[in-house]
Each structure stands twice: as structure tokens, then as C-alpha cells.
Amino acid sequence: MDKVLFREEQKFSQRWLWMLLIPVTLISTLPFIYCIFLQVVVGKHCGNHSGSISDLVVVLSLVMVLMSGIIWLVAKMKLIVEISEECIRYRYPPIIRKWKLVGKSEIESFKVRKYNPITEYGGWGIKGSRRNKALNATGNIGLQLYLTDGRKILFGTQKKQAIESAIKKMMQAQ
Numbered sequence: 001m002d003k004v005l006f007r008e009e010q011k012f013s014q015r016w017l018w019m020l021l022i023p024v025t026l027i028s029t030l031p032f033i034y035c036i037f038l039q040v041v042v043g044k045h046c047g048n049h050s051g052s053i054s055d056l057v058v059v060l061s062l063v064m065v066l067m068s069g070i071i072w073l074v075a076k077m078k079l080i081v082e083i084s085e086e087c088i089r090y091r092y093p094p095i096i097r098k099w100k101l102v103g104k105s106e107i108e109s110f111k112v113r114k115y116n117p118i119t120e121y122g123g124w125g126i127k128g129s130r131r132n133k134a135l136n137a138t139g140n141i142g143l144q145l146y147l148t149d150g151r152k153i154l155f156g157t158q159k160k161q162a163i164e165s166a167i168k169k170m171m172q173a174q
Helices: 014-041 051-075 117-121 161-173
Strands: 004-011 078-084 088-090 097-104 107-114 123-127 132-138 141-147 152-156
Touching: 004 161, 014 051, 014 123, 078 132, 078 152, 078 161, 088 161, 117 123, 117 132, 141 161
Parallel strands: 132 152
Antiparallel strands: 004 078, 078 088, 088 097, 107 141, 123 132, 141 152
16 A cells, blocks of 8 residues: 555544433333333323333333434444545544545545535535535644546545645646
């Protein structure tokens, strides 16, 4: 493999995301826990249509598995971008586990720019369409690539000067 000019790993570090996930988890599980408590300990039915305890436990288990999966996914996701003399390599585990490559010959032009993740792409993560994609985890600065086939890819970065220097070196390398 050729020399790596730039490498960056970004994780989801937004406090608001965790401040949203934890209450949503509680809000989605507490009603089931309360109904199970009412039926098992107090001996009363919960609501107008009382379900069996086993039904409540099954639904509670499914909700907990789903919420645990979402929390695990957000905790494990990270954007990894490398720029070498020949290409840009990226992955976004655990969603994109294998390296994806953008060869130097595929890049028509580029610019490091400020962008609005919410209004331009619908937020952070792997966003957009096949023709106009963004991969980001935090912030609002990115390396915008304009490819020869008309596609656009934006990589979010927290290292504006370093990524700009690396892409210039890559594009100038013989």
C-alpha cells in the first residue's frame, strides 16, 4: 500500500444524541415494566385491554433488544477516512465494514467547505443519495469531492487544514 497522507477517525460525540437515546429507551420500556409490576405484584390489570404477563414480557424483551441494538450501533459507528498518494479509502463500521476506494483518476475536482448537515443531507451518518452522498459523524466542515461520473461525495472532517493539505498532495502526486 502506498504512503498514507491523512487519516481521521470520527465517532458520534454529540451529547444531544445520547440525551435523546436514553430517554427514548426509558419511555419505550417503562410502560411495559409498570404493567408487569401492576399485574404481578399488585394484582391489577393494566389499561382496558389487559394482556397476559407473558405477552408483556415478550414485547418488553423485543423493545429492549431493539433499543440496545440502536444504542450499540451508535456507540460503535465511526467514520474512518484515509488519503494516500493514489486514492481515498473510507469505511463506516459496522455499517460499511470493507474499505471503499475513490481513485485519484475518479476525482474531477474537490474543495474543503462548510456545509449544513441537516438541511443539505438530513443529518449525520451515511446520508444522501447514490449521486450525492455525505459520510459524517460530527461537525459541519467537509471534503467535497466532485467525481468524473457526476457523483458527489462529502466526507466530514474535524481536521480542515490537514485534509486539505493531503488532498492537494494526492492530486499533485505523479
